[in-house]
Amino acid sequence: MKEQQMWHEFISAHPEYQNKTYQAWSYGVEPDELARLTIENIKTATASAFEEYALENEALPEEGELNIILDANEEAVCITKTIKVTVIPFIEVSNEHAYKEGEGDRSLHYWRAVHKEFFNQSYTKKGLTFHEHIPVVCEEFEVIYK
Incomplete structure (x- = not known):
């Protein structure tokens, strides 16, 4: 399903959101797998590099923001609502946040290893x-429609 179709179905079922806006995006690495984890409510958090928002002239995510999560084929899989946003140093990301990201064995060790590699590659390109x-x-986010 395309993002606009999902949005129309969502606001038909939840008219209280009809005046809201949304962002549609896919995860940067393994979009299908991370979208699946999101739909299954295993992945309830994500992390991104603060400095890249400024480079791309993009606003930081905000609490209450709505997002349509796309798979690798740009098909809409669900709608999430951002419930918490914090900016902290990489080294201070918590065990709890790593667990909420739902990836690998959900440990902080795993989170640091894969995010260090991802951020390093992304930073080098920029x-x-x-x-x-x-x-x-x-x-942090919650799935509000799938």
């Missing part, structure tokens, strides 16, 4: 240098 104190945007 001419930035990754270090363990980069600010990270930690976002």
